[in-house]
Amino acid sequence: MSDAPLLDVRGLGISFLIGGGSVHATQDVSFSVQPGERVGIVGESGCGKTITGLSLLGLLPRATTHVAGQAMFEGENLVGLPLSRMRHVRGRKISMIFQEPMSALDPVFTIGQQIGETILTHFKVDKKQARERAIEALASVGIPSPARVHDSYPHQLSGGMRQRAMIAIALVCEPKLLIADEPTTALDVTIQAQIIDLLMELSAKQGTALLFITHDLGVIAETCTRMITMYAGQVVEDAPVDSALVRPRHPYTSGLLRSLPRLSARGAVLPSIAGRVPTLRDMPTGCRFAERCAHRQEACAAPQVIEPAGGHLVRCWRHGELVLPGALTDREAAA
Amino acid sequence: MSAPIVSVADLRIHFPTQDRRETVKAVDGVSFDVMPGETFGIIGESGSGKSTLGRAVVCLLKPTEGQVKLGGIDPYSLPSAELRRRRRAFQIIFQDPNAALNPRMSVLDSIREPLDIIGEGSRAERARIAQEMLERVGLRPEFGLRYPHELSGGQKQRINIARVLTVRPSVIVCDEVVAALDVSIRADILNLFAELQREFGLTYLFITHDLGVVSHVSSRIAVMYLGKFMELGPAEEIAERPLHPYTQALLSAEPIPLPSSMRATRRIILQGEIPSPTNPPSGCRFRTRCPFAQAVCASEMPEWREAAPGRFVACHFAGEVTGHPIDANTTKEAIA
Numbered sequence: 001m002s003d004a005p006l007l008d009v010r011g012l013g014i015s016f017l018i019g020g021g022s023v024h025a026t027q028d029v030s031f032s033v034q035p036g037e038r039v040g041i042v043g044e045s046g047c048g049k050t051i052t053g054l055s056l057l058g059l060l061p062r063a064t065t066h067v068a069g070q071a072m073f074e075g076e077n078l079v080g081l082p083l084s085r086m087r088h089v090r091g092r093k094i095s096m097i098f099q100e101p102m103s104a105l106d107p108v109f110t111i112g113q114q115i116g117e118t119i120l121t122h123f124k125v126d127k128k129q130a131r132e133r134a135i136e137a138l139a140s141v142g143i144p145s146p147a148r149v150h151d152s153y154p155h156q157l158s159g160g161m162r163q164r165a166m167i168a169i170a171l172v173c174e175p176k177l178l179i180a181d182e183p184t185t186a187l188d189v190t191i192q193a194q195i196i197d198l199l200m201e202l203s204a205k206q207g208t209a210l211l212f213i214t215h216d217l218g219v220i221a222e223t224c225t226r227m228i229t230m231y232a233g234q235v236v237e238d239a240p241v242d243s244a245l246v247r248p249r250h251p252y253t254s255g256l257l258r259s260l261p262r263l264s265a266r267g268a269v270l271p272s273i274a275g276r277v278p279t280l281r282d283m284p285t286g287c288r289f290a291e292r293c294a295h296r297q298e299a300c301a302a303p304q305v306i307e308p309a310g311g312h313l314v315r316c317w318r319h320g321e322l323v324l325p326g327a328l329t330d331r332e333a334a335a
Numbered sequence: 336m337s338a339p340i341v342s343v344a345d346l347r348i349h350f351p352t353q354d355r356r357e358t359v360k361a362v363d364g365v366s367f368d369v370m371p372g373e374t375f376g377i378i379g380e381s382g383s384g385k386s387t388l389g390r391a392v393v394c395l396l397k398p399t400e401g402q403v404k405l406g407g408i409d410p411y412s413l414p415s416a417e418l419r420r421r422r423r424a425f426q427i428i429f430q431d432p433n434a435a436l437n438p439r440m441s442v443l444d445s446i447r448e449p450l451d452i453i454g455e456g457s458r459a460e461r462a463r464i465a466q467e468m469l470e471r472v473g474l475r476p477e478f479g480l481r482y483p484h485e486l487s488g489g490q491k492q493r494i495n496i497a498r499v500l501t502v503r504p505s506v507i508v509c510d511e512v513v514a515a516l517d518v519s520i521r522a523d524i525l526n527l528f529a530e531l532q533r534e535f536g537l538t539y540l541f542i543t544h545d546l547g548v549v550s551h552v553s554s555r556i557a558v559m560y561l562g563k564f565m566e567l568g569p570a571e572e573i574a575e576r577p578l579h580p581y582t583q584a585l586l587s588a589e590p591i592p593l594p595s596s597m598r599a600t601r602r603i604i605l606q607g608e609i610p611s612p613t614n615p616p617s618g619c620r621f622r623t624r625c626p627f628a629q630a631v632c633a634s635e636m637p638e639w640r641e642a643a644p645g646r647f648v649a650c651h652f653a654g655e656v657t658g659h660p661i662d663a664n665t666t667k668e669a670i671a
Contacts (some may be wrong), residue, residue, distance in 0.1 A: 040637035044517040045488075115574055159381075188380040188544060190605045197604060215517060218590030222598070242594035258593060259522040261551035266570060267529065270551070272522035276487060327592045 005032035006176055006209050008055075011069035012079070014048070014055050022066065023280040025051055026233040029069070029304075033177065038203060038210040040220035042256065046277055049213045052230075053179045055079070057096055058086045073177070077248035092122045098166075099182035101162035104152040110244065111138070111165045112150035115172055122173050137172040138165065141198060167198065174206050181213045192235035196223055217257060217327065221245060229253045232277050232288040238314035245327040249314040252289045254324035263329055280306035287316065295322055338407055339368035340506055340538050341375075341392055341425075348387050357613045361387040363562035364401070366639070371505070374532070374539040375568065376553030378546065378585070382609050384562040385542045389508040392540060393425045394418070405506075421463070423453065426499035430511035432491035436483040443469065443479030445613065446497045451500060468497040472527060489520035496527065500535070508540040513548060525552060547588045550574040555645075558582045561620040562612055568646035578642055578653045581621045595639035627652055 011031040015022045026048040029192055033039050041049045053103045054060050055067050056078055072092065073076040081089070098104040106114060115134035119125060125133065131150070138146035140238040141164040163183060168177055180199065184192040200223060203210050212224055216335040218239060220227050227235040229252060237250040248254040255273040257263075264270050279283060284291065293300070295318060306315040316322075325333070348362040359383045369375045379385045389398045391403055394410050402409055410418050424544050429435050436445055445510055448464035450456070456464070464593050469479050472493040483491055492512060499507060509528070511519040525548065531537060549556055557567040558581060566579040577583045584603040591598055605624045610616055616623050622632040630650070637649045 044519065076462035100490075160608055188609075189546070189585060189588045190380060191608065192590070193604050196590070216590065217518075217592035221588045221594070242596070245594050246591055256518055257592065259519045261522070261525070261547040262591070264551065266551055269526050269529070272526065273519040274523075293384070317470040328597075332593075332597065 006035045006037075006073065006267065007033040007211075009052075009056075009069070010072075010073040011072060012052065013056065013068040014051055014060065015066045015068075017064045017066065024229075024233065024283065025280060028306075029230075029233075029235055031228050031235060031238055033211060036203070036207045036209050037174065037226065038200075038212065038224045039226045039228060040212040040224035041219060041228045041230060042215060042220055044215060044256075044277065046232075047230040048233040049230050051167050051203070053096065053213050055212065056179065057090055057094060058083070059096075086122075091118045091170075092173045093175050094177045094179065095173070095175040096179040096181065097163070097166045097170045097183050099185050101159065101166045102154060104166060105162060107154055110151050110153055111157070114141075115150075115165075117170050118169055118172055123281055133172065134168075137168040140202070141165070141168045141171075142194070143168070160194065161186055161280075163187060163191075163195055164198070167202070171202055171206065171208065177209045177211060178203065178214065179211045182215070183212075184219060185214065185216070192219075199223065204314060216244075217260065221327075229256070232283065233280075234282045234288060234315060235306060235313070236289065236308075236315045237312055239314075243311060247310075247331075248324050248326050249309050249319045249322070250289075250316050251293045251295050251322065251324060254326065255292075257327040258325060260327065263327070291334050337371055339404075340371045340406055341369040341540070342404040342407070343388075343392070344404070346388070346391060346403060347399045348384075349398055349399040350393055352613060359612050360562050360615060360646050361457075361612055362391065363612075363615070365559075365562075365564055366401075367539060367557060367564070367567060369506070369540060371538055371556055372532075372536055373554045374541055374552050376541045376549040377460070377555040377559055378543060378549045378556060379559035380544060382561070382612065383559040384612070385559050386510055386558070389427065389510045390541045391542060392506075393427045393508050394422050395427070412628075415574065423502045424505045425508070426506070427508040427510060428492075428495050428499060428512050431520075432488055432495055432515065433483065435495050437490060438483050440482075441479065442474075442481050442483070442486070442494055445483075445494060446501060449498055449502050464501055465497075467502045469494075471500065472497045472602075473523075473633050487520075487523060488516050490644040491525055493527065496524075496531070497527045500531070501534070504537070506538045506540065508542065510542045510624065511544070512541075514543065514545065521548070528552065546574075546586060558585065561609060561615050563620055564647070564649065565621060566646075566648045566650075568643075572646060576648065578629050578648045579621075579650050580625050580652075584626075585625075621650075 010030050014026045015024045029052055043049050055069055067079050067249045115137055119130040119133050133149050135146045138149055143149050143164050176318050184195050204208045214220060224241050227239060227241045228235055231252045237253045244253060261270060273292050285303060287304045290300040292298045304315045304317060306313050309319040344366050345367045346362055350361060352359060365670050377385045391398060446468055447461050450461040463577050474493055513524050540550055553570045555573045556570050556573045558565045563588050565581045577586055584605050587603045607624050610623055617633055618635055619632045622628040631651055637651045639647055639649045642648045644655055
């Protein structure tokens with residue numbers, strides 16, 4: 001691990017102004033990403049993983065959002081960065097790809113125009129050079145006949161090809177960090193395997209760090225080296241992937257892993273996490289997961305701090321005494 | 336052995352393209368039987384025709400050729416009043432729980448609607464059954480007065496389940512019913528399906544692209560590709576000893592949440608994408624993406640044969656390619 005992180009997020013708190021008041025969507029989110037590192041953020045819908053990604057690029061509506069804390073990237077605080085500065089970061093230093101490539105691409109411009117826009121914004125090149133570079137980028141993401149696709153519109157491409165085109169746009173300027181928000185969720189499993197392979201290959205080749213936002217623990221296991229679990233707007237665990245899968249320290253991480261069908265005998269009752277994520281309006285002051293936690297005790301009503309435990313960072317005061325099961329079947333765990 | 340409750344024989348469902356010059360062969364010659372009380376899983380990628388097949392089973396689509404028999408009877412041979420009465424027993428639940436509920440109807444009204452359409456019993460009686468089903472799927476009585484936008488995805492899917500239960504079906508086609516749900520909610524809903532199956536003796540046709548889900552719930556699994564079945568057999572055998580190269584590729588493409596030291600390294604990455612169903616490849620439909628394809632695969636359509644008791648497969652080399660463990664490197668070279 002090198003000394004200076006590429007991205008260092010400290011105490012990120014995002015709140016939305018709603019009807020005179022405000023609700024806190026995330027609170028005290030801190031994590032860092034080293035150059036070239038692949039970090040996964042997991043959590044269920046509404047845990048704040050997507051808005052954390054969006055806030056890093058200033059993509060949340062400014063008028064109705066308040067972002068507290070800081071996110072240092074190459075000596076610059078991304079939080080509150082003026083739009084004129086942010087334009088030099090977006091696409092050039094940090095790129096983002098989204099779940100649904102059809103809605104992320106503009107339907108009235110060709111793929112080539114959309115890649116060209118990025119190239120022309122960040123580099124001093126003419127249109128002809130931009131075109132060559134765009135075709136090269138399309139070829140590098142494994143698109144057959146890139147020159148033809150360059151002049152195609154998004155609707156003329158399949159879902160997998162659109163996501164490849166998105167990746168080409170995101171990586172054409174060789175950014176230092178790629179934020180990938182559920183990039184394979186809308187794709188079939190065979191296409192997902194192709195896209196994951198491609199992302200891994202490109203990130204290794206260009207030294208791009210990956211911040212992989214997904215709810216799919218399998219995808220995290222195969223792509224990332226570190227896994228951050230978010231719950232109800234907080235980071236509850238931050239650990240090396242392999243260690244988190246074998247011996248998670250937070251009951252929520254363990255619960256997520258245990259609810260996967262592969263761990264239960266066919267037809268057996270699947271373990272699940274009872275209850276629901278608390279709503280933003282009535283967030284408990286103590287542990288946010290307590291209401292759904294099988295290991296709850298009275299002291300859980302006190303606010304929880306995130307602290308180191310066996311190489312992890314864990315937001316649970318009982319981390320020392322609880323021995324929680326991970327993603328292994330009993331047989332695998334015994335072996 | 337009892338008689339099959341759903342019997343599909345050489346089913347073909349073709350649609351004209353928008354300009355009517357070509358034909359989309361969404362389902363192109365599929366045969367299988369579903370026995371009462373079993374969960375029959377159908378797995379495949381988008382565009383494989385699995386949803387079309389599911390809709391045909393509940394008479395939402397009329398076969399172009401071939402036959403679907405429900406409880407031993409061809410529904411299209413019946414007079415329309417009789418068809419209406421009979422098809423009650425065959426229900427379907429869809430993927431998107433939002434789209435399936437009317438946003439302007441309260442939950443209880445939505446659940447009662449199927450009974451109102453059937454017109455059985457008094458109004459009070461129907462309301463009582465709706466209330467009972469609401470509670471049976473694990474929702475508190477006060478949910479009945481709410482509207483869909485006040486509910487989470489999992490709760491909405493519970494309501495869709497309650498709706499179909501009101502008419503006491505014997506078969507439910509579950510078309511990607513948990514795809515839109517979070518992992519922990521997904522487990523709850525799958526558990527509910529299993530409970531209801533035991534309690535009401537239901538038969539399920541479980542259509543999904545999720546291997547983990549399909550192998551957990553199903554007794555038998557069919558693997559579909561481009562309008563045809565590639566393989567069919569008992570769930571655990573398909574999951575552990577797949578015979579067809581497509582099934583093998585599907586299984587190996589599934590990302591598994593295990594530490595790197597415990598993951599199998601072999602992985603078959605299929606090149607390209609599913610071809611267009613308007614003009615499927617000659618011979619074996621999978622051959623354009625198959626790492627083992629030979630000349631014969633292009634010239635001859637592989638026969639749908641019983642490779643072992645209860646295990647059907649359509650591949651010229653089914654026994655042989657599985658005889659040897661696949662080495663990731665040689666496979667990748669073979670494709671490249």
